[in-house]
Amino acid sequence: MINDYLKKIDSVIKNGRYKATWQSLCTHKTPKWYKNAKFGIFIHYGVFSVPAFGNEWYSRNMYIKNSREYLHHIEKYNNHKSFGYKDFIPLFKGENFNANEWIDIFKKAGAKYIMPVAEHHDGFQMYDSDISIWNAKNMGLKRDYLKELKQSAEASGLIFCTSSHRAEHYWFMNGGRTFESDISNNKYNDFYGPAIYHEKLAVENPSDNLGIINESWSSIHEFLDDWLVRTCEIIDKYQPKILYFDWWIKNKVFNPYLKKLAAYYYNRAEEWNEEVTINYKNNAFAFHSATFDIERGQLKSISPITWQTDTSIAKNSWCYTENNEFKSAQEIIDSMVDVISKNGCFLLNVGPRADGVIIDEEKQVLKQIGKWLDINGEAIYNTTYWKIYGEGPTDVPEGMFSDNDKKTFTEKDVRYTYKNGILYAFVMRAPYNNSVILKSLAIKGHEWENQLFNPPTLLGFNDIFLKTNHKEKGLCIKLSKNPDTIYPICFKIPLY
Numbered sequence: 001m002i003n004d005y006l007k008k009i010d011s012v013i014k015n016g017r018y019k020a021t022w023q024s025l026c027t028h029k030t031p032k033w034y035k036n037a038k039f040g041i042f043i044h045y046g047v048f049s050v051p052a053f054g055n056e057w058y059s060r061n062m063y064i065k066n067s068r069e070y071l072h073h074i075e076k077y078n079n080h081k082s083f084g085y086k087d088f089i090p091l092f093k094g095e096n097f098n099a100n101e102w103i104d105i106f107k108k109a110g111a112k113y114i115m116p117v118a119e120h121h122d123g124f125q126m127y128d129s130d131i132s133i134w135n136a137k138n139m140g141l142k143r144d145y146l147k148e149l150k151q152s153a154e155a156s157g158l159i160f161c162t163s164s165h166r167a168e169h170y171w172f173m174n175g176g177r178t179f180e181s182d183i184s185n186n187k188y189n190d191f192y193g194p195a196i197y198h199e200k201l202a203v204e205n206p207s208d209n210l211g212i213i214n215e216s217w218s219s220i221h222e223f224l225d226d227w228l229v230r231t232c233e234i235i236d237k238y239q240p241k242i243l244y245f246d247w248w249i250k251n252k253v254f255n256p257y258l259k260k261l262a263a264y265y266y267n268r269a270e271e272w273n274e275e276v277t278i279n280y281k282n283n284a285f286a287f288h289s290a291t292f293d294i295e296r297g298q299l300k301s302i303s304p305i306t307w308q309t310d311t312s313i314a315k316n317s318w319c320y321t322e323n324n325e326f327k328s329a330q331e332i333i334d335s336m337v338d339v340i341s342k343n344g345c346f347l348l349n350v351g352p353r354a355d356g357v358i359i360d361e362e363k364q365v366l367k368q369i370g371k372w373l374d375i376n377g378e379a380i381y382n383t384t385y386w387k388i389y390g391e392g393p394t395d396v397p398e399g400m401f402s403d404n405d406k407k408t409f410t411e412k413d414v415r416y417t418y419k420n421g422i423l424y425a426f427v428m429r430a431p432y433n434n435s436v437i438l439k440s441l442a443i444k445g446h447e448w449e450n451q452l453f454n455p456p457t458l459l460g461f462n463d464i465f466l467k468t469n470h471k472e473k474g475l476c477i478k479l480s481k482n483p484d485t486i487y488p489i490c491f492k493i494p495l496y
Contacts, residue, residue: 016267031275037112063175084182097356110373161242329368375460
């Protein structure tokens with residue numbers, strides 16, 4: 001089957017507009033729907049939700065001797081030979097999973113697209129696969145999880161996307177090679193994968209060793225062929241409008257396979273008459289050929305090319321664990337506004353329990369985001385960036401893994417979006433003295449110094465009256481009273 005599928009991939013590329021070259025792939029355009037949607041929901045749900053300990057890397061860390069997960073596993077489940085990661089699968093029943101209930105929660109939160117994980121590093125497919133028996137239709141849930149979410153999402157007007165994290169599976173459970181465990185039982189090779197061992201890939205997080213694997217490594221091409229076919233199977237069966245990849249595809253041996261994958265995906269999308277894109281990290285794709293993503297982080301300024309941040313409600317894990325710490329709705333809304341002002345999209349993760357329940361802590365955050373978007377959504381959806389992203393004293397650091405550092409925004413911090421002759425100014429904290437100054441709209445000192453404005457309004461606060469005065473120091477807005485909210489407030493400013 002693998003060989004037949006590889007021939008099909010080559011045929012689609014040969015006959016399609018997009019070829020497996022960066023020159024061809026860089027002509028692909030970012031979907032208009034994606035630029036307009038702005039806000040999506042990531043979902044980390046899988047076998048790792050059963051132990052609910054540490055984080056979604058439990059399947060790796062439980063095989064790293066003397067790690068917290070290793071010791072926890074022995075204490076709670078017995079040794080790794082008699083109870084390995086595979087033995088969690090029968091416990092992954094999802095007895096309360098209801099796709100319609102999830103989609104209702106996400107839609108009320110204001111999300112426009114969803115992205116359930118199709119396969120994580122652990123190698124368990126959350127969909128009905130013809131390639132491996134280790135999938136959710138055949139084991140555990142005994143349901144086609146992706147299909148149910150896709151059908152429910154599209155029936156509700158949400159756009160279906162998905163992700164594959166399988167690239168890391170080549171080495172992910174290699175700690176189990178260092179002691180007696182079920183990883184070395186050949187009976188389970190088709191699940192645990194090569195679990196290729198190398199001392200530089202044996203550390204808890206081998207992110208700094210991206211360049212180590214080369215074409216001479218054992219079984220690497222067999223694994224890459226399998227990776228390509230598995231990913232194309234997801235494309236063909238579920239037609240996602242975004243395909244997200246984690247960081248390990250940056251390894252140089254993936255390069256020709258990434259180009260084939262993208263050419264196949266983009267050509268198939270043309271057959272469906274759909275707009276699609278790929279999310280990638282760490283320069284894995286050539287600039288303009290796909291959409292770059294910053295994990296748990298942001299940019300300092302505007303990117304003229306649409307980008308995305310993916311982050312999670314939980315601070316310490318992407319999946320459900322019994323000890324998750326959660327961000328507040330305020331923190332998340334602040335980040336969303338900042339990202340969107342810089343031409344980004346905001347992908348927010350939830351981690352349901354193994355039984356399929358989205359816990360109250362996450363539901364409450366989603367509910368508050370939805371209430372805020374009910375008021376301010378016109379300044380978020382279908383907008384673009386303005387001439388500058390904003391102003392104010394709060395510095396937002398650039399790069400990955402910085403979003404747990406809480407930003408203390410003030411009433412002097414402003415973020416701008418723009419749509420059809422209307423400027424939206426988000427003041428990140430309600431003023432304490434009934435007064436706002438938008439310094440970027442000063443009469444003098446800017447290239448747009450002669451810009452004229454119609455009187456602004458304050459979204460969602462019809463009982464607050466505004467007086468404006470356009471001065472050299474900025475557009476001064478006097479409010480009849482302070483808005484009673486902890487969230488960013490938004491001034492709608494029509495331009496003449």
